[in-house]
Amino acid sequence: MDLRVENLSHFYNDLEVLRDLNLTIPHGEIVCVIGPSGCGKSTLLRLLGGLEKPSKGQILQLGEAPSGSLNPLTYVFQDFALLPWRTVEGNISLVLEPHGLSAEEKERRIADVLERTRLSDFRKAVPKQLSGGMKQRVAIARALAVNPAVLLMDEPLSALDSQTRELLMDDLVGLWQREPFTSCYITHNLNEAVRLGHKVVVLSRRPGLIREIVDIDIPLSERDVSNPKLAALQQQLWEMMRDEAQTADMELATG
Numbered sequence: 001m002d003l004r005v006e007n008l009s010h011f012y013n014d015l016e017v018l019r020d021l022n023l024t025i026p027h028g029e030i031v032c033v034i035g036p037s038g039c040g041k042s043t044l045l046r047l048l049g050g051l052e053k054p055s056k057g058q059i060l061q062l063g064e065a066p067s068g069s070l071n072p073l074t075y076v077f078q079d080f081a082l083l084p085w086r087t088v089e090g091n092i093s094l095v096l097e098p099h100g101l102s103a104e105e106k107e108r109r110i111a112d113v114l115e116r117t118r119l120s121d122f123r124k125a126v127p128k129q130l131s132g133g134m135k136q137r138v139a140i141a142r143a144l145a146v147n148p149a150v151l152l153m154d155e156p157l158s159a160l161d162s163q164t165r166e167l168l169m170d171d172l173v174g175l176w177q178r179e180p181f182t183s184c185y186i187t188h189n190l191n192e193a194v195r196l197g198h199k200v201v202v203l204s205r206r207p208g209l210i211r212e213i214v215d216i217d218i219p220l221s222e223r224d225v226s227n228p229k230l231a232a233l234q235q236q237l238w239e240m241m242r243d244e245a246q247t248a249d250m251e252l253a254t255g
């Protein structure tokens with residue numbers, strides 16, 4: 001399934017947050033969205049997931065969700081959003097419970113995502129026993145358990161230290177290579193954008209409009225830190241962002 005955003009604008013009362021966005025998130029690709037603080041990235045993700053209705057324009061789901069998909073759209077948040085009193089498997093099971101699956105099917109899904117996220121040995125652990133990186137792997141496993149058509153990821157690595165972030169990026173690449181997923185991935189971090197994005201959408205400061213969509217045709221497997229093309233791309237993105245980010249920062253500082 002592709003997600004297509006057509007002529008989308010959004011306001012909160014008089015505050016214009018997003019202006020006339022046109023964008024496709026194609027099946028099997030990771031589309032990263034970057035832009036200065038307050039430009040409407042999280043708002044865009046909420047609109048994509050149907051949590052809010054756009055003031056203008058529309059979001060289309062084109063094509064079928066994958067077979068076995070219980071929810072076409074699923075979120076992964078920065079703060080993991082795990083229930084502290086439930087075990088790892090209990091947190092994953094939570095999203096499966098409303099769907100009336102047989103015990104075997106539930107177990108099959110849980111075992112599959114635990115294996116894919118390398119958490120099989122931790123299924124009985126509770127969140128406080130896990131590192132930040134592992135907690136986010138649980139949140140990713142939980143999202144994958146419903147076999148979504150599109151994963152909506154809102155700065156999923158930004159609460160993690162830089163080494164853990166590197167490891168999680170490798171994990172996400174590994175997960176994608178094993179079974180390509182479709183994602184809209186919001187980030188502040190240009191390094192994440194060039195490591196993970198098949199496309200990078202650059203938004204202007206508020207009202208966020210699309211300044212540029214950069215296609216990155218380097219396979220994810222070749223995007224290790226030593227790849228000089230990535231450094232050049234990151235620099236190119238930063239040059240697009242710098243003036244917008246500085247002005248947005250001044251605007252936030254002066255209210």
Ligand SMILES: Nc1ncnc2c1ncn2[C@@H]1O[C@H](COP(=O)(O)OP(=O)(O)OP(=O)(O)O)[C@@H](O)[C@H]1O
Nearest residue numbers: 012015017035036037038039040041042043044206
């Ligand atoms: N529910 C809401 N009601 C009113 N204003 C809102 C609401 N949600 C967001 N805003 C405003 O809309 C603008 C865009 O917010 P949003 O969180 O989407 O930006 P962002 O690009 O994700 O920001 P950041 O990078 O800092 O996380 C901000 O000025 C914010 O204050």
